[in-house]
Amino acid sequence: MERTPLIIGAGPAGLSAGLELTRRGVIPTILESTGGIGGLARTQVDGDWRIDPGGHRFFTRSEEVADLWRSLLPEDQWLAVPRSSAMLVNNRYVRYPLMGRDLLLQLAVGDVVRGAGGYAWARLRRQTRIERRETSFQEWGRSEFGRHWYELFFDGYVRKTWLADPENIASDWANQRIKPIGWQLSKNEQAVDQDVFRYPRYGPGQLWEAAAKKLADAGVDIRQNAMATSAHYDGRTWTVATDRGDIVTGDALFSSMPLRLLVTMLDPAPPEHIRAVADQLRHRSLITVAVALRKHYDIPYNWVYTPGPNFHVGRIQNYRRWSQDLCPKGFNGTYLGFEYFLLPDQDLWLANEHGLGAIVERDLHQLGFKNPQIERVMITRSKFAYPIHDPARDRSVVRIRDYLREHYPSLHPIGRNGMHHYDNQDHAMLSAIRSVGKYFGENVDPWQVNTDLSYQEQGLRR
Template sequence: MSATDKKQKQAVIAGAGPAGLTGAYELLKHTDIHPVVFEESGEIGGISRTVRYHGNRMDIGGHRFFSKSQRVTDWWDEIMPLQGAPSLDDKLLHTTDKTFAANGPDPEQCDRVMLVRNRISRIFYLHKFFDYPISLKWQTFANMGLVRTIEAGCGYLWSVFFKKPETSLENFYINRFGKPLYRMFFEDYTEKVWGVHPSKLGADWGAQRVKGLSIFAILKDMLKKSFSKKENIKEVETSLIEQFVYPKLGPGQLWETVADEVRQRGGEVITETPVKEIHVENNRVTSVTVENAQGERREVPCDYLLSSLPLKDLVQSIRGIEVPDEVKRIAGDLPYRDFITVGLLMKRLTIDNQTRIKTFANRIPDTWIYIQERDVRIGRLQVFNNWSPYLVKNYENTVWIGLEYFCTEGDAFWQMDDRAFIDMAVGELAKIGIIDPADVLDSVRIKVKKAYPSYFGSYYELDRVKEFLNGIENLWCIGRNGQHRYNNMDHSMMTAMVAVDHIAAGNTDKSAVWSVNTEEEYHESK
């Protein structure tokens, strides 16, 4: 039999999120393996999708496209080039061209390009705005007041000389900021996000997400900017970046484009068809069973399986070999945090722009606002107009915002009726003085399962699950849920890239894939 007569190898990819679609694209680009992507939902992009509602678009969770990995940056540019000429959004944000703004950009006619965006995120605490990350500007101290400022300074100095053992996320933050600043800006917000007190969370999360951020890092960054106007991305702590790129129609536009590219290159992307069973023989995946929207099941053979399934679902799906009870228990008990966004279309916000940044109609410039007020449950507020004006149907006359809540599937928040939840969310924003309920024009509620893998409970026994899964030679665990790691989008992409590199080289060692985002250098997209 000639080489041309050999049957083409096939890779099944579970999940059409950033990791799964990156894996499919990389396989087509660097190998002759045929990828078939199966996605449970009817959407492309996973948590990085863009939700459409009545002509407006929502970015679920907010996604900044920024990475210190040149490979990832080049990959984005290959799929969706950076806009070189002045873009329509710049005209909307920085002019008062009534004709242009009233007509608005037609999203369907937009080129598939990235926009350069200014990163503006602030903390809302004591009904005042603080820079995020916390800056050492006069306004910060004025907002805190004399007593809090003295307490914060003394607390930080104490933390410099008396370090705590980093056995918890609480101690991790105290070591870098001191106890008073930790209590003001980290304690309550962290508990909102994870549902448990930071003293019960492992320091792993902090080491991964804000590993280089501290008062010292902020001071160092301020001094560098004082003497140099040019920013070296490789040297900037990720949490201190000032710009990022962003698809005109939100992150989902990029992943929808990738899915189209995969299909055009001969791959398959099939939605509303989850992987239900994974069949293993002689420590190799031989096929998977999938189920379509009509409930019909079929078996699909494969030479490789790239899985971004939540590990608890992956382990539960394995057939043909005995899964140790310990592995089942650990995977089954892995904790997750779920997510709810309320989209509100507003006539206006009741807070004005008091920064020096020029904005359209003097609106606040923030993409994200971290809500630190203790008497409300909302965690973050997105202003979609500021991510991209193309997300808003009527940019000139409306403000499109997203209220973000963290919960656990099945709890009271998750089970609450949509209308009751929206009314509660509107009431919270009104309570802290950000909106007037009379200005709400439209609303929607979106729920996302398993948005955030959590770092407590059986997470600390995860190595036993990894050891078992690594024994299945042609199974590659990729992405946020595929590794139960709170990866940003570029990390998820990199797990797929490294997996494909190994497949192409015939290397079955999984350690490099699992080690993505454990290195010192940190990459950020969100």
Template sequence: MTPRNPLIIGAGPAGLTAGLELVSRGVMPRIYEASAHVGGLARTPSDGAWRVDPGGHRFFTRHEEIMDLWKSLLPHDEWIVVPRRSAMLVDRHFVPYPLKGRDLLMQLGFGTGLRGASNFMWSRFRRGLRAIDRPQTFRQWGIEEFGRHWYQMFFDGYVRKTWLADPDHLSSDWANQRIKPIDWRRPSRGHPADQDVFRYPRCGPGQLWDAAAAALTNSGVPLSLNSRIEAIRHDGQNWTIQLQDGNTASGDALFSSMPLQLLVHMLEPTPPKHIRAIAATLRHRAVITVAVALKKHYDIPFNWVYTPGPEFRVGRIQNYGNWSEALAPEGFTGTHLGFEYFTLPHDDLWVAGDEGLGSIVESDLQALGFDNSELEHVMIVRSQHAYPIYDPGRERNVVRIRDFLRLNHPTLHPIGRNGMHRYDNQDHAMLSALHSVARYFGENADPWQVNTDLGYHESGILRS
């Protein structure tokens, strides 16, 4: 039997999980990561005792194998329980999210509540008259789900700012998973929805992935950082990757979490022109996280605050103090926030220097009513391929690339959010890796069937 010697591109959640699963099956992979760190977007950059979570990573899963893997990597006392509290800042009101009917009717004034309710009922009435379901843009879906008034108030600006797309040009595929409907139930302290909590590593998400990398290294797995791939070749039997420094590595299979577009364009033999053209349509959003520490303590009882209004450039604000106190130095009593700016790679905001970005942050601080003179620490983290964009043709185009790769390169396994160009959570990215490894061993597993439940929502009571 030919020895197994697979290669893994990327040391994010998917790549590291693939490595751990291969080791557990007695196979020693080699892992190549383009950046200087592991964890991908789920890393925890630091500056002294200051730590930043670039994406706000809630550790929630419905899959026992993922929960067991998380527990195996970090001891129990390194996990904390974090209640989920999100809000949308509209007309200087923090409106809790998921949206609740009582808040919409009472919190923003009687007039706007009445208008929103009437629009909501009219949209629902029209949906009831529709004979068959049809593909929808995000705007169509949003108006039908929330009514025109509440859609415009909460979601139109949100989508334009955070997804960088016209809502008429954005598919609604992900909305059913990511955006919850209005909760019209009467408040009840005993209801499970009021006990929505998640796990979180005490020192941020990167703590888990640093532990995963350490476990692989201790098992003898070579993990090469700063190893950017320049070319990927297949001779019909083996895979060879060429690194930026000129070195090469070969193996019998390739697990890739690099952006699917880049993978297709690096392949040799060169894929057909139509496959390369399809791959060229796949786009990503980048995110710039500016961590701002203020000496004064502001009472913001939320993990995340979305800012859909035009008075802010920032799209979302994290309150790191509500994630973990360990993200700030011991004894810090001020306010530690993460301002998230969404942009396209190479757009003006992405290429702006720190000084230009700083002026934007100062403007947003002023709009929030914060005093810029209270700044104690600022840290900027840039994440280029952060979120796949769901253009209307995304699903069809990804399927065509998937089918081409399966037919022509059955030992090539795209994994993870970027590798499969899907807006997966950490647990879904990990599952895609586990299923791909199973497929590598000849088992009947399909990583492309992970996270296809249209009704999936990342919420629930934590179970240990």
């Protein structure tokens, strides 16, 4: 039987599926709706400026992923970047992940006293409880950091960036992403010093452009500006149509497009109850406004979280601390990425350069940048940036997954939005690689990737 798989999306998952297929001697066709490569992990280029839409650290626990990264870019194109991030609370920078010593030395006295008291009380309660059952982010955060420090650092941040009440967000992703306070001074100091991640010299998209080139060299047809709009399945063959008129057929379909939208374009259509649960899946969007300032500000962090209510921005990237090659040669000013989190239907999504520039200017002022002399403002928009985690999500995704498995056995949802799972690049890649294994008849379950609820930034491979 000739294998003719189709892939929707040229982001990390779609490209990884392509690489794994070609490694096994199969040449897929890839459909990509945009004119770019790399999906959320693309590098947007504007003249000599490069924008990383999210600040993409490359780290993983998987040797397989690390090897693949290394095979795609030569060693001199990888930078080793020391992580240094902070939270800006009550006009003070506090290093993040939180270290006990920093909390005591960098916070105002009132926040130390109230915070330490709340923390001690939370610890005591935890130890005397028989069973730990924090299901919401709020419960988890109060139990982990104590009420005051939770509210100072996380509650406002989650509301601003997740656009949701922390009471209604499941705690599972928090376990993976948020490190508990480190108290063992000497040992943890060392760990902080050694916290280094990899980064392609020209931003994350450099890696994915190299992957696309490797695929093209192997004969893979990557069609850009080709948005899949319908997918017909006759029980053997997939026929996918795009908005620019392509009609392609294949024996399997790997899809990294948002699961909610995939369900709406399937033909035959899934029943009403499946379409209804799919329709509940939600995303958050992201607008990254890159701002070049003529003035040089010495900000000793790669990025800063800004949970405070006085400004709109949720996080700020300090691009020159990621790679000097993100800005034009000879640029000595400050190059920042202001990240604004929003729902896809919010007015801000439609704001133009002028409107967003004004918001950034206000935020710069509130953050204490006096007369920053803006040289350039550049905007990137990511509509499906974050699959929203809420208690309904797990149940909905499982129901959709089971239905698709039974009725469209050669359909493989892959990646972050494809599986509606809050994955980093490595997990998006692994879900795609495992799905190719399944396509070849291996007994693997790609839905098991990234279901480990423990903190994920330990034991990393770079």
